[in-house]
Amino acid sequence: MTVAPDRAPVTVTPLTDRETLAQTISKYDLLAVPVVDHGKILGIVTIDDIIDTMIEETTEDAHRFGGMEALDEPYMKMSFLAMIRKRGGWLCALFISEMLTANAMQSYEGELEKAIVLTLFIPLIMSSGGNSGSQATSLVIRALALREIGLGDWWRVALRELPTGLVLGAMLGVVGICRIALWQYMGFYDYGPHWPLIATTVGTALVGIVTFGSLSGSMLPFALKRIGFDPASASAPFVATLVDVTGLVIYFSVALVILRGTLL
Amino acid sequence: MTVAPDRAPVTVTPLTDRETLAQTISKYDLLAVPVVDHGKILGIVTIDDIIDTMIEETTEDAHRFGGMEALDEPYMKMSFLAMIRKRGGWLCALFISEMLTANAMQSYEGELEKAIVLTLFIPLIMSSGGNSGSQATSLVIRALALREIGLGDWWRVALRELPTGLVLGAMLGVVGICRIALWQYMGFYDYGPHWPLIATTVGTALVGIVTFGSLSGSMLPFALKRIGFDPASASAPFVATLVDVTGLVIYFSVALVILRGTLL
Numbered sequence: 001m002t003v004a005p006d007r008a009p010v011t012v013t014p015l016t017d018r019e020t021l022a023q024t025i026s027k028y029d030l031l032a033v034p035v036v037d038h039g040k041i042l043g044i045v046t047i048d049d050i051i052d053t054m055i056e057e058t059t060e061d062a063h064r065f066g067g068m069e070a071l072d073e074p075y076m077k078m079s080f081l082a083m084i085r086k087r088g089g090w091l092c093a094l095f096i097s098e099m100l101t102a103n104a105m106q107s108y109e110g111e112l113e114k115a116i117v118l119t120l121f122i123p124l125i126m127s128s129g130g131n132s133g134s135q136a137t138s139l140v141i142r143a144l145a146l147r148e149i150g151l152g153d154w155w156r157v158a159l160r161e162l163p164t165g166l167v168l169g170a171m172l173g174v175v176g177i178c179r180i181a182l183w184q185y186m187g188f189y190d191y192g193p194h195w196p197l198i199a200t201t202v203g204t205a206l207v208g209i210v211t212f213g214s215l216s217g218s219m220l221p222f223a224l225k226r227i228g229f230d231p232a233s234a235s236a237p238f239v240a241t242l243v244d245v246t247g248l249v250i251y252f253s254v255a256l257v258i259l260r261g262t263l264l
Numbered sequence: 265m266t267v268a269p270d271r272a273p274v275t276v277t278p279l280t281d282r283e284t285l286a287q288t289i290s291k292y293d294l295l296a297v298p299v300v301d302h303g304k305i306l307g308i309v310t311i312d313d314i315i316d317t318m319i320e321e322t323t324e325d326a327h328r329f330g331g332m333e334a335l336d337e338p339y340m341k342m343s344f345l346a347m348i349r350k351r352g353g354w355l356c357a358l359f360i361s362e363m364l365t366a367n368a369m370q371s372y373e374g375e376l377e378k379a380i381v382l383t384l385f386i387p388l389i390m391s392s393g394g395n396s397g398s399q400a401t402s403l404v405i406r407a408l409a410l411r412e413i414g415l416g417d418w419w420r421v422a423l424r425e426l427p428t429g430l431v432l433g434a435m436l437g438v439v440g441i442c443r444i445a446l447w448q449y450m451g452f453y454d455y456g457p458h459w460p461l462i463a464t465t466v467g468t469a470l471v472g473i474v475t476f477g478s479l480s481g482s483m484l485p486f487a488l489k490r491i492g493f494d495p496a497s498a499s500a501p502f503v504a505t506l507v508d509v510t511g512l513v514i515y516f517s518v519a520l521v522i523l524r525g526t527l528l
Contacts, residue, residue: 022315022319023319025312025315026312026315026316026319029312030312031295031311031312047295047311047312047315048289048290048293048294048295048311050315051286051289051290051311051314051315051318052290054315054318054319054322055286055287055290055318055410058318058322058325058406059406059410061322061326062325062326062329062402062405062406063399063402063403063406065326065329065330065402065500066329066398066399066400066401066402066403066500067395067398067399067402067500068399068402068403071403074407074410074412075403075404075406075407075412075413075421075424076407076412076413076417076420076421076424080424080427080428083424083428084428084431084432087396087399087428087432088431088432088435090395090399091392091395091396091399091432091435091436091474092435092436092439094391094392094395095388095392095395095436095439095440096439098387098388098391098392099388099443101387101388101391102384102385102387102388102443105383105384105385105386105387106384106453109380109384112380112383113380116373116376116377116380119369119376119383119386120366120369120370120373121366121369122369122383122386122387123362123365123366123369123386123387123390123508123512124359124362124363124365124366126387127358127362127365127394127501127504127505127508128355128358128359128362130394130501130504131331131354131355131358131359131501131504131505132351132355134330134331134499134500134501135327135330135331135332135351135354135355135501137330138326138327138329138330138331138332139327139330139332139335139339140339141326142322142323142326142327142339143338143339143340146319146323146338148338148339148340149339149340153340156340157339157340160339160340160344160347163344164344164347164348164351167348167352168348168351168352168355171352171355171356172355172356172359175356175359175360176359179363179366189370210355235398236329236330236331236398236500236501237391237394237395237398237399237500240391240394240395240504241391241395244387244391248387
């Protein structure tokens with residue numbers, strides 16, 4: 001096996017960061033990398049080790065983004081109990097955090113009773129926040145892993161996500177308003193005499209929630225990295241849970257402003 | 265560069281399946297693979313090409329699992345319009361599918377009016393289905409990609425996910441019942457005289473929804489592969505959307521059975 005000819009040494013710090021090693025090898029088309037400590041060769045990492053590692057890493061990251069601990073054995077070989085442990089821990093943690101939605105709903109119970117029509121759109125609105133957050137998180141996790149951006153770039157990402165979220169939210173808002181208007185005109189459902197106000201509430205809330213989802217989804221990996229965690233620990237369910245509670249608060253706040261004096 | 269010594273030829277079909285190629289190289293510790301057509305060498309794929317490809321694939325899969333089209337440029341270099349296109353398409357598609365939840369809610373409006381307390385737990389219950397589905401999907405996508413399982417193994421996976429979902433759902437169900445009982449006893453909130461029935465409804469619905477989430481989340485990649493799509497097209501938001509509508513139907517059906525004659 002030939003090692004790539006002499007070139008300036010590439011320092012990979014810390015040595016355990018396997019993704020950086022893979023990228024260095026990829027960038028310079030190396031076939032092996034010596035591991036050096038103060039000029040003394042400790043060993044060699046060959047390219048086929050890197051490939052094994054990359055496949056393993058990809059699997060771990062996929063499991064974690066799915067909202068669970070990474071499995072260290074193949075799916076079919078994992079014992080039932082180990083499977084429950086790897087999935088149950090995160091599922092319970094997310095469930096307990098999501099309980100805050102029940103508290104939020106309780107505090108708006110008066111509004112719910114007066115305008116039950118508002119409940120119809122809760123799942124729709126909340127899921128949109130989670131979806132836009134999941135998109136932003138997966139983008140930022142990969143951009144951080146590929147060193148396209150660093151920890152110091154958080155504000156540049158925020159400045160991109162803010163207008164992106166506003167535009168995406170406005171798109172969904174328009175679709176939502178059309179849906180309500182269509183159902184009302186076609187007689188599929190009667191949202192009452194104040195239906196234009198309800199449609200406005202839904203549309204406005206969507207702008208707020210999708211913007212908040214994109215922003216917080218993109219900032220989460222930075223925050224995790226900042227406090228010493230792997231940014232790839234941010235999972236889609238984690239982001240969704242984070243956005244759900246705030247999503248409810250945004251929705252009801254918008255409703256209180258727009259519907260005060262009519263429905264609320 | 266030395267090529268691994270003679271061994272039985274490994275046939276990779278189709279040739280465009282880059283993940284298989286990476287796995288073959290990883291398994292046999294090869295450094296290069298000849299591309300052969302009827303015994304004639306067409307070219308060679310070297311291991312550093314494979315690494316480049318793997319990094320690219322990983323990024324694409326992460327973006328898709330996050331619920332968007334894969335970006336083909338670095339995050340910060342992507343134009344604003346291209347970013348909106350890559351994210352907006354899926355976001356709108358998911359939003360339109362999720363509108364079914366509004367229809368489902370409308371059809372249960374009578375129940376909602378009679379038992380507004382039921383609405384308090386809707387976000388909590390729906391998110392649990394999405395979370396368990398997201399876990400199952402990420403597991404099955406990776407297991408399929410690593411050839412740990414094939415298309416024909418769907419029923420074996422289903423037979424694993426069924427008990428897993430039941431146990432995970434029962435765990436969350438117990439936590440949910442305890443939460444309601446605790447709030448009732450501590451006087452944080454009054455769920456009314458029928459609170460044990462409400463708690464039972466929430467617990468039972470959680471078992472059903474988490475089981476449904478795990479099952480459908482695990483079957484989705486198989487279904488996509490079966491109809492010719494990449495199983496990795498299944499995204500966390502897609503699974504959540506799929507599970508949300510059914511989750512509502514499960515919740516209200518359980519409520520109708522348990523609360524008939526009291527609240528409903």
